[in-house]
Ligand SMILES: Cc1cc2nc3c(=O)[nH]c(=O)nc-3n(C[C@H](O)[C@H](O)[C@H](O)COP(=O)(O)OP(=O)(O)OC[C@H]3O[C@@H](n4cnc5c(N)ncnc54)[C@H](O)[C@@H]3O)c2cc1C
């Protein structure tokens with residue numbers, strides 16, 4: 001199959017408008033004859049569900065938590081970008097477009113990114129109208145802050161709880177539609193397969209997580225908004241339940257997986273404290289606006305930070321990147337932190353941390369201003385580490401935070417399976433090889449509020465307006481497969497727990513496919529994963545039965561999928577013989593240690609096709625053409 | 638390791654909603670003070686699985702105090718001993734070796750137990766569906782800065798909107814009242830011009846749904862505020878009462 005991005009031609013600024021005009025429409029009276037399933041109710045899913053229901057479609061939503069409001073989006077801290085130029089500081093749609101493409105190291109589609117920047121302004125309007133309490137200035141208008149990778153202030157925020165407030169806004173819009181009956185919300189439900197009829201996505205198989213019942217649900221189109229798959233690394237900033245299952249099972253049914261190895265490692269997280277650790281906590285990137293990052297000049301200097309004089313500190317980001325300083329993009333900040341620690345200049349008991357110091361900001365602005373900007377983050381830090389960041393610098397270290405890869409989608413957000421869409425972090429679009437801060441919330445809401453509601457109609461207009469039966473042989477077969485797999489997991493009764501397997505896999509991923517990758521390491525990693533996967537299917541121990549609330553069974557299925565995904569990620573990292581964005585191959589770097597891109601050979605999206613159990617996947621390429629901007633070596637110096 | 642603790646846990650075990658529940662006692666050995674409470678539970682569960690027993694079911698997701706999923710009643714207090722802290726952010730350094738810790742689910746008629754420490758909080762969903770929104774469709778809105786809002790009101794609305802919907806207020810209240818939760822949402826919109834148009838209808842509908850769900854009355858003991866991990870203030874309840882009276886009077 002050749003990949004068709006469906007990106008419209010014509011002038012950049014006109015593409016989306018022209019495209020919208022050319023899309024087929026569903027007559028308002030006919031919309032209620034179409035059913036749409038939306039899996040996932042984070043920013044992408046909740047906004048899509050509400051908007052589609054408002055248009056008149058019948059929507060069913062699914063999420064694994066007990067409420068749509070608890071999706072992982074709730075945890076986003078720092079903010080959301082929009083090209084409003086309310087600061088009068090030179091921002092524009094074009095600049096946001098340019099920053100996003102450059103930040104992604106020129107591995108995203110021009111047309112998609114431009115559209116994202118265009119609709120960003122509508123998102124803020126929508127959220128404010130819903131009653132989202134963004135931070136304001138004394139004059140009553142909206143406040144902004146700046147974020148990594150940008151030299152303008154375009155980030156809107158609600159203290160350190162922006163994701164929460166945006167999600168509650170989208171959730172409230174969903175609730176309004178649930179009340180009218182246009183949305184049926186299924187909570188504590190996990191999708192375990194996509195059902196295909198005549199080559200099209202026609203429904204899902206889901207498990208009721210309370211009763212364990214397996215259910216069939218049909219629709220004319222299925223939308224996956226199930227978030228990122230970073231938990232393949234085990235220790236991450238993701239919520240514990242974040243997983244790849246929905247998109248992986250869709251991948252196995254024919255949806256190509258785009259750039260699986262593009263992972264974002266966030267530079268400012270609280271370091272690991274011991275083996276018991278179950279997750280890592282992010283300290284929002286916004287802290288880099290006022291915090292200064294440093295390590296001691298000398299190796300192994302284990303004096304207390306307060307006792308190290310200015311002259312013996314190395315503010316390495318300010319030194320290496322004078323124009324962006326502490327605000328360089330995440331991939332660069334993370335890599336440099338690792339470099340400092342590799343040089344033996346890391347701090348804290350493990351030596352795997354650098355300082356993020358607020359003493360200058362506190363002197364300049366006063367403690368109360370710093371508290372009003374970051375109070376909840378400082379409290380969180382103190383609660384977790386037992387240390388007071390107003391008095392002593394925070395210790396931070398990079399951690400896995402976001403996955404730029406995901407299901408390949410065209411300009412309409414449709415995967416390679418007709419009728420199957422992917423939105424938000426679950427798709428691969430828009431961020432290229434590295435995502436800029438505050439752009440995930442923007443993308444999730446852009447997809448859900450302003451893109452999918454237009455593009456899905458184009459597909460539905462061509463579909464028959466009759467209910468899809470759940471009694472077809474395809475539904476029966478998909479249900480049986482799901483039941484068989486659950487039964488298999490329960491019956492092995494080996495010696496190792498799901499938890500043990502997940503940790504082991506995470507360690508392999510981190511060591512072989514983490515912040516720095518190389519050919520030998522990746523090849524070894526692939527062998528290790530294969531061995532671990534084989535062991536999993538012989539030695540997993542899942543207690544209990546299927547017909548009950550069984551958290552271990554849920555998790556076992558997810559780990560089984562991670563064990564397959566991990567191998568594909570390594571395969572993808574192995575084929576990409578260049579460094580770009582979050583993908584750093586040690587063999588490909590400049591003499592100064594910066595990522596060395598190879599545009600002649602690797603300016604493409606790697607879209608992987610599943611070929612069957614234990615068969616090598618096949619890579620397809622979507623060439624990335626740059627019509628409007630010139631690619632340059634990224635420089636933040 | 639020295640400094641590690643040994644604890645005794647008394648945990649509520651209940652197989653399903655209709656099953657009979659009871660306390661079971663477990664030993665939690667060699668627990669590091671740096672562990673979070675839920676990480677301690679993970680350790681206990683691993684031991685249970687290895688011993689061929691059923692692990693303890695409990696809700697959790699973000700493990701950083703924002704999703705509102707975790708919900709344990711620890712030593713007679715919702716979310717445990719610390720003020721302004723969810724169960725998932727509680728660390729074992731808040732306990733001492735040798736201690737016995739009692740762990741129960743939220744107890745309220747409107748929150749039936751589904752299994753062990755997991756309860757059904759969908760009553761909260763239905764209250765939100767009754768009116769917890771501003772009726773605006775996607776796309777049909779003015780420019781964001783066309784609606785100036787005083788910083789004071791915006792900040793106060795934010796504080797009310799910071800509720801994570803965990804249900805600790807209900808669990809902490811001897812009457813199982815949901816007033817703090819409902820009033821936080823009502824207040825957020827009452828403080829903002831966007832919420833003004835539907836102001837009366839909203840409070841009437843949400844309160845009526847709250848009553849139908851079987852939550853108790855508020856008798857002003859303020860246990861809710863004391864236990865709320867997000868420190869939502871009881872002044873929200875006073876505001877909701879005013880909103881409710883006003884709506885009744887003028888409807
Ligand atoms: C700590 C943290 C802070 C962040 N801060 C920012 C920030 O400041 N700015 C920014 O732009 N981005 C930020 N991000 C990134 C951003 O939050 C996410 O990328 C974004 O919220 C993802 O939204 P989503 O809607 O795609 O998916 P999610 O919010 O992850 O939602 C996934 C949904 O899918 C459901 N689901 C998953 N699998 C299944 C299944 N099999 N069956 C049924 N349902 C399923 C879940 O229940 C959930 O409802 C942050 C991320 C983290 C981890």
Ligand code: SF4
Nearest residue numbers: 800801803804806865
């Ligand atoms: S008011 Fe407080 S205790 Fe009650 S649900 Fe909200 S956050 Fe939880």
Ligand code: FES
Nearest residue numbers: 698700705707725
């Ligand atoms: S697990 Fe999310 S608030 Fe505790």
